[in-house]
Amino acid sequence: MTTTTLAVLVPLLPFLGAAAGLLLGRTAPGFVRPLAVVPILAALVLAVLVAADQGGGQALDATTELTPTGSVPIELSVHIDGFAALVAVLVGVVATCVQVYSTGYLRDDPRYPSYAALVSLFTSAMLLVVYSGDLIVLLVGWEIMGICSYFLVGHYWETPEARAASIKAFLVTKLGDVPFLIGLFALATETGSFRITTVLGAVAHGGLDHPTVIALLLLAGVAGKSAQFPLHTWLPDAMAGPTPVSALIHAATMVAAGVYFVARLLPVFEASRAAMVVLAVMAAVTMLGSGLAALAQDDIKRVLAYSTIGQLGYMTGALAVGERGAAVFHLLTHGAFKALLFLAAGVVIHAAGTNSLAAMSRMTNLRDRVPDAFWTMTVALLALAAIPPFSGFFSKESVLGAAEHVVTGHAEQIPEASGWITLVAGLVTALLTAAYATRLWLLAFHGRGAEAPDHGRQPLTMTVVLWVLAVPSLALGAFTFRLLPDWFDGHDLTPTLITSVVGTGLALAGVIVTYAAWRHTTALAARVPLGAVAAHPEGDAGLVEAEAIASHAPVYGGVAYAPDPADPGRLLLGPLHRHAAVGFHLDAVYATLFVRPVQAGASLVRFLDREVVETYVRGAGALPRLLGAAVRRAQTGNVQTYVSALLAGTVVLAVAVLLVATGA
């Protein structure tokens, strides 16, 4: 088989698996698990083969046109360069881990067949986005991911949080997708093609007349999908979905798609200096805001969600300084350690029976109960905090190094401003990242108080994948930063000395400060008792999590917030804590700006329909009704009356005929 055939099979196999899973889910439940895992695993193997074939050399292009589609042709094409090959491998690895994990996590779930099929479809769509060489085909995968995220986030639709979160995720990403679509059309109109290679060729020869408009339109879609400010609000709420879905969305699919898209079309963005500065500002605001918000969250998964937003900010920052190699490098390492963090968090939530850090900090021995999750999560948090030699350090330093490269004036195309913005925001965020990672680790695994409830042994499928993902989290950075430039643009990704020292120093400072704050506040923990904890020794992890999500708001007064004086984040943030916990009131702003006007418009339309349109309809009906009521009076039921009327009518007619006949 040629490499092209293999590449086509990579997105196709999970798609077929999803179709078969949806069709056979009810009739043949025994096939559901194999159908979930095997196609994804096969796709992973094929993606590895494609990557080995491609080898980082010349990009592989293959195109076929099914039918002429009008002015600008739409073609089925694959475009596989080093970026596509490696990202596809990452997607395959994470999706396989998630599917294996889900067989344990949702083992008693009645909706597991449709869940597994949707995860396969999700993965297939992401692989389509990764391999596609045509922007419209890419858009198809892009939108399939949108609808899959809607279904998967709303998996526990019995809880109102999940229903609201799924609709929010769908609508917010759609808000970005509409300008995105317009941007794609504008791009195709100016360059005359939807093919990425042709588009990039036209851009290289200065074929774009309105690069800023196009870049900003495309950025809206990217901000929606990749959860960048100001369209990031769906991501923390999407934590109402099952943990494996969070891992999939955050590590490999969906949010990675936006960054990957910009990396593919980076020359389009580079054509506009304004767009690059906007990208940098967006990245900086996202990084700083999410770092502060993560420090104030009480739900362990929401901490991770905000950390995802922040790490995506790093990737966007790398793109803003024109270094897509660093962005995709961070995408790869982040995919590994963030998937690990989420899957481990799922194990922790199962073992603790709660998703609240405040409740976990009042439990002893959580660490000993789930040793696999503890050790792997420690590795992943170290990678997240960018402590050498874990993988996150190398990728994050490559981003900061690229920003420094721009600041020192080594790149002419890139505005120096975006370099400065990215560098400063990136360094401050390194501090914040280390702080919230430390806080999470201390609160989750170093609690004091009552014993955690027993939820039985963790299934083997759930613990094995943690160790599988721990390997790249630990070693992906150190072993590959010399090799990756061959796959990417050839830019050096080695950490530079100054940013490494400063960045690591800031990260260590964050760790130390948080530890000191925790030592200070942990004495207060005893004053506030343990919150609600779900206890189902026989239930599966999904059931425990659904109950934990549903009970968090009633117990603590909010999905993100807990009145816990022992929280070191509260001490560190001070008066900011209240605002950071609710994501700096951005949801309230959206509610005022968009939700209320729409609701007011809806009630206006309702009023017009009920009171104005209905009145005309009722008025039109009133006259016939009145006439009918008058005529009905004649129906007395007395036959003789009827006959009398008949006679009278006959007489009148006869007289009339006579008069006419006689000509009177």
Add this chain to the structure above:
Amino acid sequence: MHLAYPAVLAALLFCTGLYGVLARRNAILVLMSVELMLNAVNLNLVAFDVWLSRTTRETLHSGQALTLFTIAIAAAEIGIGLAIVLAVYRNRGTSDIDKLRDTAEGHETDGPDSDALTAEQAGRAGKTEATA
């Protein structure tokens, strides 16, 4: 015989019948009045047939033939009518036309014949059953 005599007699018979149909309360008497009207028409048919056959030498006597038809149909009609009256009397205990007002608008039956219930009334009845 001049045509006027049978014509006046027929008119008188018809008016008597008409009065009976409009004014009598007993259904049987109403039916008898209908017979009177029919016979007035029969008389007219025969009389005019004779008159016409005398003036135009018409020999077919279609008027008299039609009278035979009318008599036969009237016999059938009175049979069915009396049967209906009998059935109504057995059902209601009366053959008084003034009291047989089931087709009146807004008429409420409390008797056993439920097919007089309109759909609206059926719905109302169902509702009251549900609340009861």
